[in-house]
Amino acid sequence: MSSAKLIVVSAPSGCGKGTILAKAFENRDVYFSISCTTRKPRKGEVDGKSYFFISQEEFDRMIKDNEFLEYAKYNKNSYGTPKIPVFEHLARGTDAILEIETEGAFKVKKAFPDAVLLFILPPHLTDLLRRLQKRGTETNEVILERFSHAQGEIKKAYRYDYVIMNDDLDEAVKDFLTVVDSVRNEDGRAYAFSTKNDEIVKMIEGVLINA
Numbered sequence: 001m002s003s004a005k006l007i008v009v010s011a012p013s014g015c016g017k018g019t020i021l022a023k024a025f026e027n028r029d030v031y032f033s034i035s036c037t038t039r040k041p042r043k044g045e046v047d048g049k050s051y052f053f054i055s056q057e058e059f060d061r062m063i064k065d066n067e068f069l070e071y072a073k074y075n076k077n078s079y080g081t082p083k084i085p086v087f088e089h090l091a092r093g094t095d096a097i098l099e100i101e102t103e104g105a106f107k108v109k110k111a112f113p114d115a116v117l118l119f120i121l122p123p124h125l126t127d128l129l130r131r132l133q134k135r136g137t138e139t140n141e142v143i144l145e146r147f148s149h150a151q152g153e154i155k156k157a158y159r160y161d162y163v164i165m166n167d168d169l170d171e172a173v174k175d176f177l178t179v180v181d182s183v184r185n186e187d188g189r190a191y192a193f194s195t196k197n198d199e200i201v202k203m204i205e206g207v208l209i210n211a
């Protein structure tokens, strides 16, 4: 059996997840899963790199042919993780990272209990709203929808294995790598970020209370 890890990372959109992951793994050999989505590309997104941008018909065909590891709806669009590349990399001993929303994360955990579920919290919900507005790629309606979805997602952070907070990018990258390395080495350092740890539960409560 390969000891490679399947690492599932979720965060409310606008939380800096992409930046943390890119920095954390810039010099590491990991596989970043590329999802399929029926959402239209945003400015700057490249097909086959950011996502595979596909039609709903093609998405439905992939479901039918059992090509997804998991899939879910988010803001009226479909998103799914192609199964084969993830399995191939894990079999070769390469860790695989899935950046997916909560519903998909729980499906992965159910099918693969060894998967590590990690949630990235924003320090404040108001800060998150500001970041979404600053991005300037969406209408106000979409921003508000994403914001209310984000609140719902944070409530689910309790069900993740580990939670880190992105209040400082370098710290968040360090914390993220502590969890990943500790889980791989089974050295117990990840407990500081575990949802079995009361401090982490209080941290999640703090973000929700300060909405």
Ligand code: 5GP
Pocket (backbone or CB within 6 Å): 010, 011, 012, 013, 035, 036, 039, 070, 071, 072, 074, 079, 080, 081, 082, 099, 100, 101, 102, 103, 104, 105
């Ligand atoms: P966005 O439209 O902002 O790129 O992504 C919206 C949400 O969909 C994010 O939370 C992102 O992590 C999630 N997502 C991206 N790919 C997948 C996927 O393959 N499966 C699931 N379940 N969620 C995904």
